[in-house]
Each structure stands twice: as structure tokens, then as C-alpha cells.
């Protein structure tokens with residue numbers, strides 16, 4: 001069973017190099033900080049953002065974006 005906010009999106013700041021693919025392609029999910037690194041606008045999302053989040057994760061050359069179900073322990 002899914003809940004309203006059961007998708008967790010995170011950006012690993014140690015991996016992000018700030019070339020901006022994620023916030024250029026998915027501005028509804030990501031923005032940049034003052035230094036140009038990616039920031040998730042909101043960590044918790046409903047399942048309607050899954051496709052965009054997974055797309056962003058696969059498109060990130062640094063593998064800095066993680067998407068997981070909230071119920072899944074990492």
C-alpha cells in the first residue's frame with residue numbers, strides 16, 4: 001500500500017559536481033544552491049513523481065541522485 005509521501009529523493013552532496021542536468025531537466029524536483037550544486041526541493045514525494053525522479057537519477061553522470069521507497073531501509 002502506498003501513502004501520500006512514500007518516495008524519498010536525495011542528492012549526495014559529496015558526489016554532485018553541479019553541472020545542472022537534474023535541475024535543468026526536472027525543475028519541479030530540483031533546484032541549485034548558491035554554489036550551483038543540486039538541492040532537492042522536497043525530499044518526500046508521492047508516486048506521481050517516480051518516473052521523473054528515476055529519470056533524473058539515471059541521467060546524473062555522478063550517480064548522486066537516489067530514489068527509494070520510504071519503507072525500504074538503505
Ligand code: SF4
Nearest residue numbers: 016017018020022060
Ligand atoms: S545531475 Fe547529478 S551531478 Fe549534476 S547537478 Fe544534478 S545531482 Fe549534481
